[in-house]
Amino acid sequence: MRKLKSSVKKRLRLLLNRLFTKSRWYNQRVFTKIYRHDLFNTRSSNDHNVSKSGSGSDLEQTKALIEQLPVLFQKYKIQSLLDLPCGDFFWMQKVDLTGIQYIGGDIVADVIKKNNAAFASEHIAFREIDIINDDLPKVDLILCRDLLVHLKNQQIIAALKNIKKSGSKYLLTTSFKNTTHNQDNGVIGFWRTINLELEPFNWKYPIDEIFENCTEGNGKYNDKYLLLYQINP
Template sequence: MTMQVTARHLIHRTAKEVVRHALTRLAMHRLVDGVRSAKGFSVGHFRNGTLAARFGEIYDVGLWTGGTGDVPLSGTGSTLAATRSVREGLPSLLGAIGAETLLDVGCGDLTWMSTIDLGIDYIGVDVVESVVRRNIEMHGSARRRFYCRDAMIGELPDADTVLCREVLFHLGFAEIAAVLRNVGAKPRRWLIATTDASTLFNADIRCGDYRVLNLQLAPFRFPEPDHWLDDSAQIPGRRLAVWSFDRLPVCSR
């Protein structure tokens, strides 16, 4: 079901993101972590210095499951209910843009992706080694391969189409820019990424945190997408949008 962004929601979310950004830029992490800890949220992963260690702990403690057994380790956005429209629309979208190989950056535990036949070669990469090992054991095949990579610095496999669903909103501005540059270090045709219309302001964050992210706003300023799928089952105004790489200067080689 599509959820529309109301004016009230847009104002509330934008104000929240402005405050989040200010707290990040003022380096008030201890205060924020103290409040979260008092509410029962885990913040231990922020003490890890590397991307692999930080996201590895998120998976180890099941941070994104919310403490419930029916939510996959990759979080509520990866449930079959949350991904219904994407699962139904992605194969047709890939066919429409002429995709031949899909590189899934930040593939996670493959809860929803494993249920669909894309009709093309699939390569999943993730920074968490345990997640990649399990994917290889459970889902690996000649047309479905997996590699452990840090998408900011590691060499990424060849593919004409890159998917980044619900990944960039866990990264800070500098890390997002690094991922986009690294992804664009090889010839690509299409970028498919999550973008949110529910905010008028993008907040910077620490890696491993979360906020909504509108890729058409500063500091990214992506143009209107070439194509998109509705992905608003959980967040109003969320889309899985498609851009041609040659329209994205931030991804230029």
């Protein structure tokens, strides 16, 4: 009986994922549950859960980003940044944001409320944003790290289209160079590697990159990069 119930629940979840792929309400519900129950950490058995955004947001996995993002900001004259999703702002608060108007966006309302209470300032603000359905603010750079890997392929295509629609100049986003096939995500919120340069995305010819030096999975994901694209003039 227990196995039957589990099978029925799994089928129902897959059906809901197909039906509500572009639903703001459903996507918010999924990621709010993940945040409230700390599922990014528990699913990966991460004991060093310093951030509810998961092990990829600890200071070891973001060391290269903390060092290299300010260099990229200066190189491309970035003065405004949309960090989507911002999560709990755990590692980003270590990045030198001097001269940057920073907007942290996340679909989880709890995250935005806590971040604004703890970190908001004249140059730092947080907004509730759905990357698929909401109009995104026009900025110099959209940073989209470790989000698309949790979405279904159809959602990724919609998100990339919406990012370009914002009129923002650059996109810096996660891609795994050794991935040779972009498997779809069966359930929204779960994780797999993606390679944006391959089908069905075909986002080829990035103009720059940041090598993350990822050590998760005993080096299994050491092909993880942030790729920079110029998406508008």
